[in-house]
Amino acid sequence: MTRPLWTIGEIAKAVGAKSSAHPDAHVTGVSIDSRSLAPQEAFIAIRGANHDGHGFVAAAFTEGAACAIVEKGFPAQGRADKLLRVTDTLAALRDLGSAARARVERAVVIAVTGSAGKTGTKEGLKLALSPSGSVHVSAKSHNNHWGVPLSLANMRRGVAFGVFEAGMNHAGEILGLSKLIRPHIAIVTTVEPVHLGFFRSVAEIADAKAEIFESLERGGAAILNRDNPYYDRLRRHALEHEARVIGFGAAKGAEARLLEVDLRADGSDVKADILGETISYRLGAPGLHLVQNSLAVLAAVKLARANLASAARALSRWSAQTGRGERVVIDTGAGRLALIDETYNANPASMRAALATLALTPREEYPRRVAVLGDMLELGGQGPKLHLELAEFVDAAGVDVVFACGELMVGLYDSLPPSRQGGYAKTAEQLAPLLAKGVGAGDVVMIKGSFGSRMAPLVEALQRHFDTAGAQA
Numbered sequence: 283m284t285r286p287l288w289t290i291g292e293i294a295k296a297v298g299a300k301s302s303a304h305p306d307a308h309v310t311g312v313s314i315d316s317r318s319l320a321p322q323e324a325f326i327a328i329r330g331a332n333h334d335g336h337g338f339v340a341a342a343f344t345e346g347a348a349c350a351i352v353e354k355g356f357p358a359q360g361r362a363d364k365l366l367r368v369t370d371t372l373a374a375l376r377d378l379g380s381a382a383r384a385r386v387e388r389a390v391v392i393a394v395t396g397s398a399g400k401t402g403t404k405e406g407l408k409l410a411l412s413p414s415g416s417v418h419v420s421a422k423s424h425n426n427h428w429g430v431p432l433s434l435a436n437m438r439r440g441v442a443f444g445v446f447e448a449g450m451n452h453a454g455e456i457l458g459l460s461k462l463i464r465p466h467i468a469i470v471t472t473v474e475p476v477h478l479g480f481f482r483s484v485a486e487i488a489d490a491k492a493e494i495f496e497s498l499e500r501g502g503a504a505i506l507n508r509d510n511p512y513y514d515r516l517r518r519h520a521l522e523h524e525a526r527v528i529g530f531g532a533a534k535g536a537e538a539r540l541l542e543v544d545l546r547a548d549g550s551d552v553k554a555d556i557l558g559e560t561i562s563y564r565l566g567a568p569g570l571h572l573v574q575n576s577l578a579v580l581a582a583v584k585l586a587r588a589n590l591a592s593a594a595r596a597l598s599r600w601s602a603q604t605g606r607g608e609r610v611v612i613d614t615g616a617g618r619l620a621l622i623d624e625t626y627n628a629n630p631a632s633m634r635a636a637l638a639t640l641a642l643t644p645r646e647e648y649p650r651r652v653a654v655l656g657d658m659l660e661l662g663g664q665g666p667k668l669h670l671e672l673a674e675f676v677d678a679a680g681v682d683v684v685f686a687c688g689e690l691m692v693g694l695y696d697s698l699p700p701s702r703q704g705g706y707a708k709t710a711e712q713l714a715p716l717l718a719k720g721v722g723a724g725d726v727v728m729i730k731g732s733f734g735s736r737m738a739p740l741v742e743a744l745q746r747h748f749d750t751a752g753a754q755a
């Protein structure tokens with residue numbers, strides 16, 4: 283019989299709690315959300331900014347929780363036999379994560395950080411490493427002070443590879459995550475001006491990302507973007523921690539180097555030199571930015587001593603995820619419209635990448651290029667300037683018409699010639715009817731903005747609009 287993820291006895295020991303439950307009782311997962319909890323999982327009651335998990339302990343038991351970790355003093359509610367009491371439940375989650383990390387001493391552990399591309403790169407690593415052994419990756423974008431320990435706590439003891447996303451809004455955050463992950467390999471996808479509200483400069487952002495090297499395991503490696511202006515700065519940090527430094531990119535001297543690339547709307551054909559081995563592969567999702575990420579993935583595969591050829595083959599199944607470049611074709615009744623859904627989030631780097639990728643759609647298929655742009659948030663005082671600077675990339679992508687919403691995007695919109703102004707509204711919601719009227723068959727429409735700009739409903743609104751339009755036709 284395979285061993286369970288945890289027994290209650292092991293959890294109690296890891297978090298330093300007494301438990302009257304049967305110590306050998308099986309626990310199949312660790313959850314902090316009663317809504318997604320599966321039977322036999324352990325529930326940890328975390329105090330969040332908006333909710334206190336202690337209010338959902340009863341719900342967790344209704345869903346079949348094997349046990350719950352709660353703060354001392356929490357009323358037993360007839361479940362005393364299934365409660366593990368601690369002074370600090372978040373600390374307990376960290377302890378459990380550390381215990382999970384400690385027991386996989388033979389696994390290769392990889393941490394992924396960077397200003398954009400963390401989640402995609404993590405998923406790419408899962409694809410690429412799977413042919414070589416079992417892979418555990420963080421769920422969704424779980425990359426913060428609770429997401430990282432939760433991801434660790436759900437790692438099975440026998441995995442061959444563990445891949446964890448580490449994110450941050452301010453300095454010091456990644457340091458704590460690095461201590462928990464203790465990676466053998468740390469990837470920094472790219473360094474860009476994001477979360478500038480909390481930093482004085484992009485150099486400071488680079489320094490904060492470099493905290494990932496702090497708890498690198500002895501003999502570990504740093505995989506860094508050779509094409510990024512902060513490469514040297516990151517490299518210096520990595521060397522201070524005695525890391526082996528591997529650069530990826532198109533630049534001469536990159537150890538994971540792009541040799542040739544054919545960028546198309548449905549993916550890319552790539553030839554690369556990965557630490558001395560030349561390899562050709564097809565990447566299943568479009569954009570040079572994803573090609574870059576794939577070089578980091580293959581460098582990690584090679585360093586992890588996994589199979590490079592099967593990894594490269596697996597990358598043909600790399601797909602753009604919901605809100606991160608996913609392509610939907612809508613039948614308008616009068617012809618096809620292609621929708622590129624980039625509504626999950628936006629910063630200047632991912633905006634540039636999305637615009638460049640929009641330009642890969644052949645004119646013969648979709649003659650008109652439309653960009654629907656919402657505000658990029660958390661840029662501090664630099665916000666207005668960084669929005670205006672997109673104009674150059676809108677031009678370069680050959681965008682014919684721009685729709686825009688938000689107080690920051692108005693600057694860019696006003697700077698465009700009237701012939702390229704499709705419509706502007708303060709909010710995405712108000713933009714929806716203008717957009718529905720303004721686009722149609724033969725258009726490729728890319729929609730992007732920060733999560734807080736609420737662009738996702740625009741995708742749904744367009745789909746609904748053409749559903750009804752199609753039905754009437």
Ligand SMILES: Nc1ncnc2c1ncn2[C@@H]1O[C@H](COP(=O)(O)OP(=O)(O)O)[C@@H](O)[C@H]1O
Nearest residue numbers: 397398399400401402472571606607631632635
């Ligand atoms: N290397 C990159 N440079 C610029 N943009 C990127 C890069 N990798 C991915 N992106 C874009 O950034 C957005 C977020 O991607 P995601 O993988 O979710 O990143 P993260 O987890 O860092 O937020 C997507 O629109 C994606 O296409």
Ligand SMILES: [Mg+2]
Nearest residue numbers: 400401423447
């Ligand atoms: Mg993410």
